Amino acid sequence: MSLLITDIPDGQQVTEPGAYRMSMNWYHSQEVCPGPSVSSTGIRKAALESPHAFWKTFYGNPNRYPKKEDSDSLILGKAAHSLVLGDEVFDEHFIYVPKDAPKRPTKTQIANFERDGKWSDAALEGGEYWTEFEKKAAGRLMLKEEQVQKIFWMAENLNANPLAVEILKSDPKLIEVSMIWQDDITGLWLKSRVDCIPTNGYDFGDLKTFAPKSKNLRLSAIRAITDHGYPLQMALGLMGSEHVFGMSAQKCGLVMCQTAEPYDVIPAIVEADTLYWARVLIRDGLNKIKHGMDTGDWPGAGAELLTYEYPPSMTERLSDMQANGELPSV
Numbered sequence: 001m002s003l004l005i006t007d008i009p010d011g012q013q014v015t016e017p018g019a020y021r022m023s024m025n026w027y028h029s030q031e032v033c034p035g036p037s038v039s040s041t042g043i044r045k046a047a048l049e050s051p052h053a054f055w056k057t058f059y060g061n062p063n064r065y066p067k068k069e070d071s072d073s074l075i076l077g078k079a080a081h082s083l084v085l086g087d088e089v090f091d092e093h094f095i096y097v098p099k100d101a102p103k104r105p106t107k108t109q110i111a112n113f114e115r116d117g118k119w120s121d122a123a124l125e126g127g128e129y130w131t132e133f134e135k136k137a138a139g140r141l142m143l144k145e146e147q148v149q150k151i152f153w154m155a156e157n158l159n160a161n162p163l164a165v166e167i168l169k170s171d172p173k174l175i176e177v178s179m180i181w182q183d184d185i186t187g188l189w190l191k192s193r194v195d196c197i198p199t200n201g202y203d204f205g206d207l208k209t210f211a212p213k214s215k216n217l218r219l220s221a222i223r224a225i226t227d228h229g230y231p232l233q234m235a236l237g238l239m240g241s242e243h244v245f246g247m248s249a250q251k252c253g254l255v256m257c258q259t260a261e262p263y264d265v266i267p268a269i270v271e272a273d274t275l276y277w278a279r280v281l282i283r284d285g286l287n288k289i290k291h292g293m294d295t296g297d298w299p300g301a302g303a304e305l306l307t308y309e310y311p312p313s314m315t316e317r318l319s320d321m322q323a324n325g326e327l328p329s330v
Contacts, residue, residue, distance in 0.1 A: 003197070003245060005177055008032075014189075017181035019244050024093075027178050027193055030060045037180070037189035038289060040236045044229040047285030051292050052300035054285075075141055076259055077209035080151045081195070095136060096143035102126040153263045154209075158255065163267040167205040167253030170196035179240030185283075186290040192233075192240040204237045205253045206230070212258060221256040221266045230254060232285075234270050235278035250275070 008014060008022040014033055026032055028039070038058075046054040056065050082090040102125045105113070109123035119127035143151075158164050174197040182189050194204045208230060212220035225231065234252040241247050252275065256266040270278075292298045310318070321327045 003174070003177075005173065008178075014180050017243055018179075020178045020180060021176075022178055024176075024193075027191060028059065032191075033180065033189035035182075035187065035189055036060050036293060037191055038286070039191040039193070040229075040233040042289070043236065043282055043285040044232050045285075046288045047232065047281045048229050050301040050303075051288045051298045054289060055292055055298040075143065076147050076150060079141070079143055079147065080154045080209055080257060080259075081207050083151050083155050093140060094143055095133075095140045096145065096148045097133075099145065101133070102129050104130050150259070150263070154257045154259070154265075157263050158207075158257060158265045161265045161267065164255045164265050167255050167267055168196055168207060170205065179237070179244045181240060181243040183286060186286050188286060188290060190236065190240070190286075192236045194234075194237040203241065203251045204234060205255070206234065207255045207257065209257045209259045211260060217258065217264050218266060221268065224256065225254060225268065225270075229278075229281075231270050231274050231278035232282055235275045236282055238275065239279070239282070 003019060005019045005021055008020045008026070010023055010026045011031075013031065014020060022032070030037060042054050042058060045057065055061055058064055079090065079094045082093050105119070105123040105127045109120060109127065113119050113123070113127060158168075176193055176195065177197060179192045179194075180189060195206045197204060208224070208228070210221060210224035213223065214220055234254070238250070238252065250272060252270045254268045254270060256268060258264045258266075309315075318327065322329060
């Protein structure tokens with residue numbers, strides 16, 4: 001596959017629709033485009049949660065909520081994602097302390113080094129090692145030893161699943177490509193960064209991690225895909241392909257990796273009708289974002305009164321119990 005992809009350094013603005021290689025931080029910034037830009041994360045918040053949920057976490061809002069520290073589970077998911085995509089991607093974002101690392105120098109040894117300008121014989125090995133390690137660690141997320149072991153198990157199981165490998169098999173140059181274009185209707189700049197553009201029949205492939213909420217792992221994977229709005233993320237990638245590459249894309253695969261034992265891997269294909277409705281929801285989200293930017297109106301989920309009723313299954317059960325005399329008539 002021969003696609004035009006341009007390298008963009010941090011600080012260089014994108015002014016034309018295209019496919020780019022850039023850092024994740026620059027991709028998420030509001031300076032990367034000449035106007036307001038949104039990715040699938042923001043669109044999903046506006047469409048599936050509320051315009052308020054989008055606005056209070058939007059990088060373009062100076063009064064947004066402070067960014068939360070990444071949880072252990074989120075760090076685990078990001079690291080597994082990076083390792084499976086490739087060692088270079090993993091090394092760019094993460095670092096961990098190997099088991100055979102020497103002990104860190106003590107406070108006294110560090111104070112002596114700062115005073116004398118050299119390490120003592122007892123602290124030499126550890127001092128040199130940790131000085132170099134901390135230079136490498138700058139800007140990267142630190143992983144715990146047990147997290148690294150989990151990631152290796154997840155990667156091992158993924159590589160043993162031919163269907164999962166097929167979805168994520170790609171040229172290294174086609175991993176984490178940023179597609180950026182301007183929406184014809186709202187004028188917003190749109191950004192999509194799929195994990196990979198496979199070289200084997202799939203149009204896009206994406207790796208996700210999930211924590212099952214039941215013993216039925218396949219059902220748990222379906223719930224995770226629905227709850228997180230992953231079809232919208234994939235549909236936005238298809239829209240980007242149409243605008244940026246002039247190509248019609250239809251086949252999207254997801255690889256769902258379990259974050260706890262037995263670290264099962266479930267490959268999935270997103271069905272065409274689902275991708276259609278995902279596009280509808282994307283348009284709804286973009287319309288809500290544009291309305292908010294034009295008017296300053298960012299309604300939350302409680303903007304309208306909620307009418308609560310028992311679910312039909314419960315109503316039917318109560319009706320049967322009443323008919324059988326197990327519940328009184330009132």
